[in-house]
Structure formats: C-alpha cells, structure tokens
Amino acid sequence: MPDFLPGTQCPLRSRVDLAEFTSYRVGGPAAWFVAPRTSLELQASVDWARQRGEPLTVLGAGSNxxxxxxxxxxxxxxTRYLRSLEIEREPGRLTAAAxxxxxxxxxxxxxxxxxxLEWAVGIPGTVGGAVVMNAGAHRACLAGVLSEALVLAPNGRVERVTPADLEFGYRTSKLQSDSRLVLQATLQLQPDCDREVVLAGSRANLNHRRATQPYHLPSCGSVFxxxxxxxxxxxxxxxGLKGHRIxxxxVAHRHANFIxxxxxxxxxxxxxxxxxxxxxxxxxxxxMLHPEVKLIGEF
Incomplete structure (x- = not known):
C-alpha cells in the first residue's frame, strides 16, 4: 500500500515505472512519485521534496x-490530473490548469x-508544459495568447507572472532555467469570430499534422x-537518414525531425x-542541432 503526502490523500509511491507516463513509452523508475489532483496537493509535493532535500522532476503529458x-x-x-478549464466573463478569456x-x-x-488556438489542436502536451516551452506550430505560439500565469515558487509562494516576466523565445521561457512550477494559465483569445471558420482552420491544422507527422508510433514530437x-x-x-535505426x-520516414x-x-x-x-x-x-526534447536522468 502506498503512503500519502502529509496532510493529503495523495498517494506517494516508490519505484514507479515512468514508461507509462511518457509518449515515447520508455524510461526507468522514479525513486518517488506523486500525481496531485489539486494545487494544494502540488504544494504538498513541493514541500515534501524541499524538506528532504530531494530533487524535483515534473512531468506533464510526458510528450516532449x-x-x-x-x-x-x-x-x-x-501534473496531468490537474485539470480544470474556466471560461471567464470577459470575452475571449479562458483559464486552464497546468x-x-x-x-x-x-x-x-x-x-x-x-x-x-487553432494551431494547438494537434499538440499532445499540457497547458503547463506549453507555457514552460512556449509551444507552437503553424507560425504561432503560446506567447502570442498568454495573458498571465500562476506559478508556484520553491518556497511555496504563488506568483502571478506576465509574458514579459517569462522572457519567451523560440520554444523557450525563463521557466526552463528556474524551479517555479506552472499552476494555471490565462489565455486571451479573439472572441466573436465566425465559429465555422475557426473550426475549419482547426481541423485543417490537425489534418496537416496527421498527414505529415508519424502519429501512428510513439514519439516525443519534434526532436530538434x-x-x-x-x-x-x-x-x-x-x-538520407530517414529510416536509419539504432x-x-x-528516424521517421514521414518526417525526419521525428524519432x-x-x-x-x-x-x-x-x-x-x-x-x-x-x-x-x-x-x-x-x-549543430539543439534538442527540443528534454533529457531527464543520466545518459
């Protein structure tokens, strides 16, 4: 039977196989593992690691x-179970949990x-991960629609940050180099558009990704x-590296930037x-090609 994080009903388990939590379907065990379902459980997770001097690794959808x-x-x-989506009163604004x-x-x-967000319909990651890496496709990215985010600092303090605070760049943000965790993000979209036009654009983007990327096999998305x-x-x-194996x-036949x-x-x-x-x-x-995929653990 698992233990629980102090003060919560969130199971704390040891030696959990991480392959089932990554889109590549590979990876060894986590020494300790939790899957919080509330922001309080997430804070308890951070506290548990800090008090014991344990390093902290965060997995969203495990897709990058x-x-x-x-x-x-x-x-x-x-963090994949931290799911909520609030449509705010102000037109075009929605707030999503990490x-x-x-x-x-x-x-x-x-x-x-x-x-x-038409560009995002085929991206397999979470909102939190999208903020951290400034996810994008079809010449658009998360930085273009983010209004603000709530992040959890290592000391347990919740901070409200803006795009300027996060220093967004191509597939990067300041959050990649510090220890703050995304709790939620508020996006500002364009309301009152032609619904059928927006849906058609979304479907077109998804169909393009399915036609040009190897969705039928486990991958991390774009590698570089x-x-x-x-x-x-x-x-x-x-x-001529398509099809090359180790x-x-x-290297995928359908798209050479996929492994x-x-x-x-x-x-x-x-x-x-x-x-x-x-x-x-x-x-x-x-x-020199720089990996977009994040390497976790010892290689």
Missing amino acids: LLVSDRGVHGLTVA GMPLATAAWKAAKRGWSG RNPELNSAGWLIEQL GAAE VNCGGATAGDIYHLIRHVQDAVERHWSV
Whole structure:
C-alpha cells in the first residue's frame, strides 16, 4: 500500500515505472512519485521534496521528454490530473490548469468561435508544459495568447507572472532555467469570430499534422529545434537518414525531425540515435542541432 503526502490523500509511491507516463513509452523508475489532483496537493509535493532535500522532476503529458533507462532520482510529480478549464466573463478569456491538455483547450475555444488556438489542436502536451516551452506550430505560439500565469515558487509562494516576466523565445521561457512550477494559465483569445471558420482552420491544422507527422508510433514530437536557415527535418532528410535505426529507435520516414519507437526501443536507443543525427548534420552542414526534447536522468 502506498503512503500519502502529509496532510493529503495523495498517494506517494516508490519505484514507479515512468514508461507509462511518457509518449515515447520508455524510461526507468522514479525513486518517488506523486500525481496531485489539486494545487494544494502540488504544494504538498513541493514541500515534501524541499524538506528532504530531494530533487524535483515534473512531468506533464510526458510528450516532449526522454527519461533515462536508469530512472529518475528524487520526487517525480505528474501534473496531468490537474485539470480544470474556466471560461471567464470577459470575452475571449479562458483559464486552464497546468495539467489540462492544450488540444482540449484549443477545441473548447474553437467551438465557441474564439480564435487564437487553432494551431494547438494537434499538440499532445499540457497547458503547463506549453507555457514552460512556449509551444507552437503553424507560425504561432503560446506567447502570442498568454495573458498571465500562476506559478508556484520553491518556497511555496504563488506568483502571478506576465509574458514579459517569462522572457519567451523560440520554444523557450525563463521557466526552463528556474524551479517555479506552472499552476494555471490565462489565455486571451479573439472572441466573436465566425465559429465555422475557426473550426475549419482547426481541423485543417490537425489534418496537416496527421498527414505529415508519424502519429501512428510513439514519439516525443519534434526532436530538434529548427536552426535559422533551414528546418531540422530538411537538413536530416538531405543526408538520407530517414529510416536509419539504432535498436528499435528510427528516424521517421514521414518526417525526419521525428524519432519513433518502433516497438521495444530503450531510452538509450533513442538517445544514441539523437547523437548520431547531431553528429551527421554537424559534419555535413556545420550546423549543430539543439534538442527540443528534454533529457531527464543520466545518459
């Protein structure tokens, strides 16, 4: 039987296999694991780790990361059950909890005729993760619609931050380099648009992603950030690396900036394929591809 976080009914478990919590379906065990369902349970998780000097790792949808086969030290917090979505009185504003799937928020907005999230309907991450990494697609990104966010500081203080505070850049924010956790985000969309036009745009974006990306196999989404002059996928494809394998990890045939788990891949297989692609692109193009996927644990 699991223990519980002090003062809560949130189970605290040890040696939990993280493969089931990542879109790659790989990864070793978490030394300690919790999945809070309220902000109070999330705060209790942070307190538990701080009081014991344990490192803290946060998993949203697990869609933009690669967890080591060796597992993760300290406390791993899965925020995917922190789900709520509030439609505010002010037109076009919605507030979503960190664990709310971004695609769900995008469809909710589209069905109300609110424009601004059509690009997000095919993104598999959470709202919290989207804030941290400034998720984007189709030449739009989260920074373009974020009004404010609530974050939890390591000392337990809840802070209200604006886009300016977060120093957004291409697939990055200040939150990637500090220890604050996103609790919720408020988005400002364009209300009173033609509902059918917004829905049509959303469906078109989703269909495009399904036609051009390997949705049928486990992956993390785009592996590398796009360099300035050419897309990462184009650089990789020109080297004939589509279909290249290490173990059961493969550079996807459908999109060269995806590495897929063909069944039975290890995190080590995927990691070594990432490094192989980086080395090949640097040798041929003199361009260093920087991972968009976050590596967690020891490799």
